[in-house]
Amino acid sequence: MTENEILIVGLGLIGGSYAEALTNAGFRVGAIDRDMEAVRYALDRGIIAEGTDTVEKEFVSRYRLIVFCLYPNTFVEWIKDWQDFIAPGTLITDVSGVKVPVVYKVQSMLRPDLEFIGAHPMAGRERSGVANSDCSVFKGANYLVTPTAANTPEAIEKCKELGRVMGFGKISELSPEEHDEMIGFLSQLTHCVAVSLMTCRETSEMARYSGDSFRDLTRIAAINETMWSELFLLNRDVLIRQIDMFTGSMEALKKAIADGDTETLKALMRESSRKRKLFEKK
Amino acid sequence: MTENEILIVGLGLIGGSYAEALTNAGFRVGAIDRDMEAVRYALDRGIIAEGTDTVEKEFVSRYRLIVFCLYPNTFVEWIKDWQDFIAPGTLITDVSGVKVPVVYKVQSMLRPDLEFIGAHPMAGRERSGVANSDCSVFKGANYLVTPTAANTPEAIEKCKELGRVMGFGKISELSPEEHDEMIGFLSQLTHCVAVSLMTCRETSEMARYSGDSFRDLTRIAAINETMWSELFLLNRDVLIRQIDMFTGSMEALKKAIADGDTETLKALMRESSRKRKLFEKK
Numbered sequence: 001m002t003e004n005e006i007l008i009v010g011l012g013l014i015g016g017s018y019a020e021a022l023t024n025a026g027f028r029v030g031a032i033d034r035d036m037e038a039v040r041y042a043l044d045r046g047i048i049a050e051g052t053d054t055v056e057k058e059f060v061s062r063y064r065l066i067v068f069c070l071y072p073n074t075f076v077e078w079i080k081d082w083q084d085f086i087a088p089g090t091l092i093t094d095v096s097g098v099k100v101p102v103v104y105k106v107q108s109m110l111r112p113d114l115e116f117i118g119a120h121p122m123a124g125r126e127r128s129g130v131a132n133s134d135c136s137v138f139k140g141a142n143y144l145v146t147p148t149a150a151n152t153p154e155a156i157e158k159c160k161e162l163g164r165v166m167g168f169g170k171i172s173e174l175s176p177e178e179h180d181e182m183i184g185f186l187s188q189l190t191h192c193v194a195v196s197l198m199t200c201r202e203t204s205e206m207a208r209y210s211g212d213s214f215r216d217l218t219r220i221a222a223i224n225e226t227m228w229s230e231l232f233l234l235n236r237d238v239l240i241r242q243i244d245m246f247t248g249s250m251e252a253l254k255k256a257i258a259d260g261d262t263e264t265l266k267a268l269m270r271e272s273s274r275k276r277k278l279f280e281k282k
Numbered sequence: 283m284t285e286n287e288i289l290i291v292g293l294g295l296i297g298g299s300y301a302e303a304l305t306n307a308g309f310r311v312g313a314i315d316r317d318m319e320a321v322r323y324a325l326d327r328g329i330i331a332e333g334t335d336t337v338e339k340e341f342v343s344r345y346r347l348i349v350f351c352l353y354p355n356t357f358v359e360w361i362k363d364w365q366d367f368i369a370p371g372t373l374i375t376d377v378s379g380v381k382v383p384v385v386y387k388v389q390s391m392l393r394p395d396l397e398f399i400g401a402h403p404m405a406g407r408e409r410s411g412v413a414n415s416d417c418s419v420f421k422g423a424n425y426l427v428t429p430t431a432a433n434t435p436e437a438i439e440k441c442k443e444l445g446r447v448m449g450f451g452k453i454s455e456l457s458p459e460e461h462d463e464m465i466g467f468l469s470q471l472t473h474c475v476a477v478s479l480m481t482c483r484e485t486s487e488m489a490r491y492s493g494d495s496f497r498d499l500t501r502i503a504a505i506n507e508t509m510w511s512e513l514f515l516l517n518r519d520v521l522i523r524q525i526d527m528f529t530g531s532m533e534a535l536k537k538a539i540a541d542g543d544t545e546t547l548k549a550l551m552r553e554s555s556r557k558r559k560l561f562e563k564k
Contacts, residue, residue, distance in 0.1 A: 123493070185483065185485075193479065222554070244536075247533070249482035254525045258522055272477040281497070
């Protein structure tokens with residue numbers, strides 16, 4: 001990479017982890033967060049070189065590479081409000097968990113002398129905030145780049161390189177549409193399932209008998225409601241389609257149980273076991 | 283415990299793990315399995331002292347404590363076919379994952395000079411067979427005893443003691459009805475959910491992007507179809523009730539998403555996070 005200075009906007013769990021990974025990789029990292037305590041925490045830990053809680057042109061315009069680690073809607077608002085502060089020729093990327101409603105909107109409103117390329121680091125924790133940040137969660141994780149026709153080969157390569165230097169295990173390229181379909185199933189539907197399992201009945205009496213199965217299926221039921229409700233609504237149509245497919249499968253399984261149809265039950269379980277093999281960790 | 287000889291019928295994953303745990307605890311363990319290879323494997327590993335692949339009175343009648351580690355229906359059939367071989371005064375227990383249809387049936391058909399008390403070791407693996415047995419899975423796990431009015435205090439205590447000597451972390455007493463309700467939710471519903479997640483759509487393209495969420499939710503989707511279809515059907519009414527509660531919750535979540543109802547979404551997520559806390563490992 002040619003730029004050795006990177007600006008991170010938003011010092012939450014992911015922004016803080018990016019700052020740590022990039023500082024470790026030898027970059028000089030600056031940060032903006034509206035919470036001065038988050039900025040001070042990052043300065044004290046040495047994971048950023050400079051930081052501020054106010055958006056100022058003099059600060060923003062010094063950088064030629066900016067990573068937005070904000071919730072999707074906040075990111076879009078930021079661009080609307082402050083893109084005039086960004087220096088011409090700057091490359092912008094992000095970490096949003098949904099792509100179609102973010103990428104096309106930002107690309108269509110962006111100044112022609114700037115370029116935005118979407119990315120999604122598939123890593124996280126059940127906690128939030130810079131104090132919980134830890135770039136070791138990137139190790140072996142997926143880093144997805146979601147270019148469109150508006151992107152240059154140079155920007156795509158630079159964005160992938162960013163994932164590589166932070167230590168991600170796999171760097172992949174997907175269209176925003178493919179991304180949202182995949183994430184709607186693998187991530188959003190699973191969070192819907194975990195929340196529904198956890199809320200569908202009184203469970204306090206059962207906690208002491210719980211084995212690993214229920215624990216594993218509800219680990220992600222402890223959920224950041226602000227972020228996930230935003231992500232669900234931004235990917236509404238895709239997610240509803242995943243929910244319908246899933247509940248259709250549950251209904252088929254239930255019918256086999258109600259009918260005492262052992263053969264169908266076994267066939268579903270065989271299909272399940274066979275398909276699960278592909279998801280075993282290498 | 284007064285008996286220091288225990289007969290295990292069925293040397294699968296759980297039977298083998300029982301044999302190992304009880305031999306380690308100083309018991310002399312005998313075993314019956316229709317597969318002579320399983321018997322030989324257990325003899326070679328030293329986890330049983332004697333074993334046979336045929337049911338003979340001379341062998342069976344030597345024991346005063348018998349643990350049936352068979353699938354539920356096979357266990358009931360065994361009692362029907364061979365209970366005449368059991369010595370008077372013998373205590374019988376089991377490991378079945380459903381209790382109402384097993385416990386009352388066995389207790390009602392059993393000779394009056396024998397006693398059966400149900401138990402359920404809540405431990406297992408995604409593999410089967412004696413070659414995968416490993417009594418370390420009992421460490422910290424739940425051991426449930428499900429007495430009825432037909433049981434004596436002595437039998438209940440002896441059964442609990444069995445769980446203790448094998449190293450289970452928590453020994454609890456539940457009615458067969460409470461057991462099946464709890465297991466229908468915590469274990470059977472979760473397996474239905476995992477199978478439905480795994481079978482609801484084409485997933486081969488997605489495997490390489492999977493993070494831990496999807497992996498955790500589908501770990502149990504690799505499932506022993508013979509055992510689980512039997513368990514599901516034996517607990518049919520309870521399980522269907524759990525499925526209905528769960529899909530009702532999914533529908534409520536889906537409606538909130540479709541309506542763009544952020545407040546309801548957040549409220550469900552807050553409830554989910556709060557209830558999940560009770561299930562954190564101590």
